Amino acid sequence: MSQQHPPRPYPQQQPQPGHGYPAPQPPKKSNAGKIIGFGCLGVVGLSVLLGVVGAVVSSGGPDDGKGTSAVAEKIPGGKNEGSDQKAPADDTSGKEKEEAASEGPVKITAKKTAFSKGILADSSDYTSVLITITNNGDKPIDVNPLYFTITDTNGTKHTAELGVDDEQIDTVELAPGENTTGTVTGKGSFTAKYVTYTDGFLGDPVRADVS
Secondary structure: OOOOOOOOOOOOOOOOEOOOEOOOOOOOOOOHHHHHHHHHHHHHHHHHHHHHHHHHHHHOOOOOOOOOOOOOOEEOOOEEOOOOOOOOOOOHHHHHHHHHHHHOOEEEEEEEEOOOEOOOOOOOOEEEEEEEEEEOOOOOEEEOHHHEEEEEOOOOEEEOOOOOEOOEOOOEEEOOOOEEEEEEEEEOOOOEEEEEEEOOOOOOEEEEEEO
């Protein structure tokens, strides 16, 4: 009698993608390694931050004699305590020079005076001012009645009228240290406030209040 063998099972075929079966998903990677790495970095960063804060706090402590304080104490007058700088002395000579410079090389005084009728005056009213001009500079200056103007209390400027007052200031050249006196006259009746002199029309004007 022949020995019968049981039938062999057919091998099961694996389902293939694209034949109605979904493709197998790759295994997911674990994030545990990233979390551990970030945790280590955080610990190191915290240690560095604590070290910096400790250095700053220790440097701001009381002075141990090895360094100086960064904040300077001030005393009245704007000087720092312990400074060896001396306050400048009162320079009165500088003030005197400043006052002399403000006067300039030409000094003028002006006073009210009565009008003295000259040969060229008509029946109109006139107002005269007695002027003394002094050359305090080191160069000659020219004096001419036309170099003067009179400004009244209303702000109106009056030019000089020639030959109407017998005491009219002369046309002269003043050497350094010289002076001359005479009148400057404006047409009309007004109250003179100040007189302005300009050497040669183009020079610097000098003004004097009328007293």
